[in-house]
Amino acid sequence: MPIYMDVHIIPGVKARDVAQAHNLDMLHQEEHECKCMTYWIDEERESVFCLIDAPNKESVEELHRQTHGLIPNKIIEVKSNLVASFLGRIYDPATAETTPDGLKVFNDTSFRFLLVTKITDPVLLKYKLGAAKTEALLDAHHKIIRQKLQHFEGSEAEHRGAGFIISFTSASSAVSCALAILDAMLHEGGSEMNFRISINAGEPVEKSNRLFGDTLQLAQNLCFIAGNMQVALTNAVKELVLKDHFKNRSNNFFVLSVQDEALLKLLYSTVEENWSKAEFDISNYGKAMAMSTSQLYRKTISLTGLSPNLFLKDFRLEKAKELMHKKQNSIAQITFESGFSSPSYFTKCFKKKYGLLPMAYIDLLQ
Numbered sequence: 001m002p003i004y005m006d007v008h009i010i011p012g013v014k015a016r017d018v019a020q021a022h023n024l025d026m027l028h029q030e031e032h033e034c035k036c037m038t039y040w041i042d043e044e045r046e047s048v049f050c051l052i053d054a055p056n057k058e059s060v061e062e063l064h065r066q067t068h069g070l071i072p073n074k075i076i077e078v079k080s081n082l083v084a085s086f087l088g089r090i091y092d093p094a095t096a097e098t099t100p101d102g103l104k105v106f107n108d109t110s111f112r113f114l115l116v117t118k119i120t121d122p123v124l125l126k127y128k129l130g131a132a133k134t135e136a137l138l139d140a141h142h143k144i145i146r147q148k149l150q151h152f153e154g155s156e157a158e159h160r161g162a163g164f165i166i167s168f169t170s171a172s173s174a175v176s177c178a179l180a181i182l183d184a185m186l187h188e189g190g191s192e193m194n195f196r197i198s199i200n201a202g203e204p205v206e207k208s209n210r211l212f213g214d215t216l217q218l219a220q221n222l223c224f225i226a227g228n229m230q231v232a233l234t235n236a237v238k239e240l241v242l243k244d245h246f247k248n249r250s251n252n253f254f255v256l257s258v259q260d261e262a263l264l265k266l267l268y269s270t271v272e273e274n275w276s277k278a279e280f281d282i283s284n285y286g287k288a289m290a291m292s293t294s295q296l297y298r299k300t301i302s303l304t305g306l307s308p309n310l311f312l313k314d315f316r317l318e319k320a321k322e323l324m325h326k327k328q329n330s331i332a333q334i335t336f337e338s339g340f341s342s343p344s345y346f347t348k349c350f351k352k353k354y355g356l357l358p359m360a361y362i363d364l365l366q
Contacts, residue, residue: 060075282308
């Protein structure tokens with residue numbers, strides 16, 4: 001059966017109350033064909049996250065409704081291996097204590113600090129630097145990151161060709177690890193790979209239907225606009241990090257103002273919703289952002305260094321590459337699915353951006 005994670009926002013929530021509610025769920029779980037695996041509670045942030053093996057979301061909701069009436073604010077489907085990677089467990093913590101009345105009570109937060117790394121697309125590196133050099137650079141890159149995350153007690157949550165996602169339980173560990181990785185990468189071709197790091201913090205279930213989706217989205221957006229060999233931090237992370245981290249290292253950090261961070265989220269969420277629509281142009285972009293064309297131009301240039309037109313085009317090209325990796329569509333199909341008006345225009349844009357034709361890129365994927 002699928003596994004679901006739900007979130008309950010409960011003002012004034014206490015660990016013992018959650019333990020009692022979880023106990024009730026377990027007493028009645030078989031009636032709903034569910035298996036209550038574990039939960040996380042954060043008294044400070046007044047949030048509870050439950051992990052349940054169930055036939056569907058409705059079963060999860062009905063179980064909670066009938067046992068204690070605490071209806072989830074949101075439910076998403078998750079993969080157990082990803083939950084374990086991000087949060088360290090999928091069952092109750094081994095250190096949880098049992099009270100004299102038989103309750104297993106623990107206060108274990110699910111709030112995590114996520115470190116995201118980004119390099120140039122390895123396929124493009126291979127085209128530019130050759131297979132042997134690219135492989136050597138990537139091997140060094142992987143070795144450095146895995147050594148440093150282990151030293152700073154991080155957990156490798158995901159690894160894709162162009163970067164890592166690492167989970168930490170503290171801001172200090174995440175930032176210390178980022179700086180250690182950056183220092184090591186200075187001597188292992190980091191600049192050649194356009195290496196960047198970003199760190200954001202958040203809960204596993206928010207607006208997105210992806211585990212830690214909202215937290216990761218902003219971290220990935222910051223990676224896009226950060227400079228080569230820089231560490232981008234969100235304000236939420238910066239406020240939790242000791243000033244010692246910033247002594248003599250200010251050039252290594254990139255932090256937006258709170259207002260610009262919010263604007264960056266809106267800029268990306270708007271293009272994310274509309275990139276595949278060929279009719280979505282800069283005029284529509286401005287309307288969706290509630291800005292005039294000139295305002296959109298100034299803000300986009302200020303945040304990303306790109307004009308709105310180039311920002312949208314680059315976003316579509318990245319999406320087109322993702323479609324190419326799936327190896328299911330022709331160039332013509334990819335053209336229209338990624339929001340370009342014609343295959344010839346798409347080919348022209350792709351060649352200008354990446355230095356090779358779309359078919360040559362596909363050939364390198366083989």
